[in-house]
Amino acid sequence: MKGLALIYKQFMNGFTYIIPLAVVGGVFLKLFENTQMDVFFTIGSIALFLVYPIITAFIAYGISDRPGLIIGLIGGALITTGSSGFIGAILMGFFTGYLIHLFQFIFKKFPVTIKGLLPVFIYPVIGALCITLFYLGVNFAITPINTFISQAYENLSLIAIMIFAVILSIMMVYDLGGPINKIAYVIGVSSILNGTANVLMTAIMIAGMIPPLAIAIATSLFKSIFSEEETKHVHHKFLMGIAFISEGALPFKKKYNNSTYLFIVGAIISSLLVVYFNVESNIAHGGILALFFIDAWIYFLLTLVGSSLFTAILLGFFLPKNKKTQNV
Numbered sequence: 001m002k003g004l005a006l007i008y009k010q011f012m013n014g015f016t017y018i019i020p021l022a023v024v025g026g027v028f029l030k031l032f033e034n035t036q037m038d039v040f041f042t043i044g045s046i047a048l049f050l051v052y053p054i055i056t057a058f059i060a061y062g063i064s065d066r067p068g069l070i071i072g073l074i075g076g077a078l079i080t081t082g083s084s085g086f087i088g089a090i091l092m093g094f095f096t097g098y099l100i101h102l103f104q105f106i107f108k109k110f111p112v113t114i115k116g117l118l119p120v121f122i123y124p125v126i127g128a129l130c131i132t133l134f135y136l137g138v139n140f141a142i143t144p145i146n147t148f149i150s151q152a153y154e155n156l157s158l159i160a161i162m163i164f165a166v167i168l169s170i171m172m173v174y175d176l177g178g179p180i181n182k183i184a185y186v187i188g189v190s191s192i193l194n195g196t197a198n199v200l201m202t203a204i205m206i207a208g209m210i211p212p213l214a215i216a217i218a219t220s221l222f223k224s225i226f227s228e229e230e231t232k233h234v235h236h237k238f239l240m241g242i243a244f245i246s247e248g249a250l251p252f253k254k255k256y257n258n259s260t261y262l263f264i265v266g267a268i269i270s271s272l273l274v275v276y277f278n279v280e281s282n283i284a285h286g287g288i289l290a291l292f293f294i295d296a297w298i299y300f301l302l303t304l305v306g307s308s309l310f311t312a313i314l315l316g317f318f319l320p321k322n323k324k325t326q327n328v
Contacts, residue, residue: 007094008179013062014055014093015186021047021054022189022284029195029282030293044195051193052076052089056096063097064104067119071127072096078135084142086190088135091142095134099127153191162275165200169207169271173263176211177247189284197282202294203274206304207267209287210311211249211259213241213304214266217312225319241308244287256319266311273303 028044031037056076060068075092082088103123110118156164171184188204216237219226230252240248253259273279277299283290291297 010059010062010094010097011090012182014057014059014090015182015189017058018051018055019189019284021051022193023286025051025195026192026197026282026284027286027293048193048195049080052079052086056089056093059090059093060096060100063094064100067104067123068097068100070124071100071131074124074128075131075135078131079138082135082139082143083146084138085146086193087146088138088142091138092131092134096127096131099130103127158275161199162272165203165271165275166268168200169203169267170264172204172207172246173211173267174260176250176253181208181246192282192284195282197280197294199275199278199280201284202279202281202300203271205244205281205283205285205287205290206270206274206300206307208246209241209244209304210266210270210308211241211246211253211263212237213308214263214311214315215249215252216241217309218315221312222316225316242288244285256315259315259319262311262314262318265314266307269310270303270307273299273307277303279303 025044025048028040028047032040032044053073053076056079057069057072060072060075072093075096076089079085079089079092084091100123103118103126107115107118107122168184168187171180174180184204185208188201191198192201216234219231219234219237223231237248237252249259249263253263277296279294279296279299281290281294281300283293286293291300294300
C-alpha cells in the first residue's frame with residue numbers, strides 16, 4: 001500500500017498542474033466557437049498542447065526533483081507528437097523520474113571536480129536519448145489501446161453512457177476529495193483533453209457540487225434537526241458547492257456517516273439527467289462559472305438545482321433527528 005500511495009502522490013504532483021491548463025484550453029476553445037476569433041483558438045490550443053509536457057515534467061519532478069524536470073518536459077513534448085495520449089504522458093513522467101534516479105546511482109562515484117557536468121550535459125543528453133527510445137515503445141504499445149478506448153466510447157449506447165456517468169458520479173461523492181474521487185475526476189479531465197466536450201465531465205462536476213450545496217439547503221430548510229454550528233455556516237457550504245469544492249462536505253459526512261448514501265442518490269439522479277439532456281462540457285473546473293461556457297446551460301442549472309434540492313430533502317428526512325445540541 002505504501003508503494004501505491006507513493007505512486008498516487010507522484011502522479012497527483014503532476015496532475016494538479018495541468019488542471020488550469022485544461023480549464024484555459026476548454027474556455028478559450030469555447031470562446032473561439034462562439035466568436036471565431038483566431039486568437040482564442042491559438043490560446044486554447046497552446047494550453048492543451050502544454051498539458052502533456054507539464055504533467056510529464058512534474059511527475060518526474062516529484063520523483064527526482066529538478067534533474068527530472070527538463071527531461072520530463074522533452075518527454076512530454078515528444079508524447080504530443082504521437083498517439084499515446086494521456087496514458088503515454090503519465091508513463092513518460094514515471095519513466096523519466098526513475099531514469100534520473102538510475103543515472104544518480106550510476107554516476108554517484110563521478111569525480112567531484114566535474115560533477116557539474118551531470119545536470120547540464122550528461123543527464124539531459126543521455127536522458128533525451130533514453131526517452132526517445134521509450135517514446136517509440138510507448139507510442140507503439142499504447143496507441144492501439146487509446147484507439148480502442150476512443151472507438152468504444154464513440155460506439156456506446158445511451159444506456160451504456162448513462163451507466164458510465166453514474167459510476168463516475170458515485171465515485172465523486174463517495175470519498176469527497178479522496179483517491180476514488182480523484183480517479184473519477186482524472187477520467188473526466190482526460191476525456192476532454194482533445195478539446196471535445198462530453199457529458200462525462202458535466203456529470204462529474206455536478207456530482208462534486210451536490211454534497212456542499214445539499215448540506216447548505218438542508219441546514220436552511222431543516223434547522224430544527226441540525227446544530228447551531230451547522231446552520232451558522234450555511235453560506236460557506238453554499239460557496240464551496242458552487243465553486244466545485246467537494247471537500248466542503250467532509251465535516252458533515254464524518255458526523256453523519258449515512259449521508260454518503262444520500263449523496264450517492266443525488267449523484268445518480270444528476271448524472272442520468274445530464275446524459276438524458278445531453279449537457280456537454282469541456283471545462284475541467286470552475287463550478288458555476290462553467291455555466292457560461294456550456295451550450296445547454298439551462299439544463300445544467302436545472303439539473304444542479306433539482307438534484308441538490310432533492311438530496312437536501314433526503315438529508316432532512318433520513319438523517320438522525322434530535323442532534324440540535326451536538327457540534328461538528
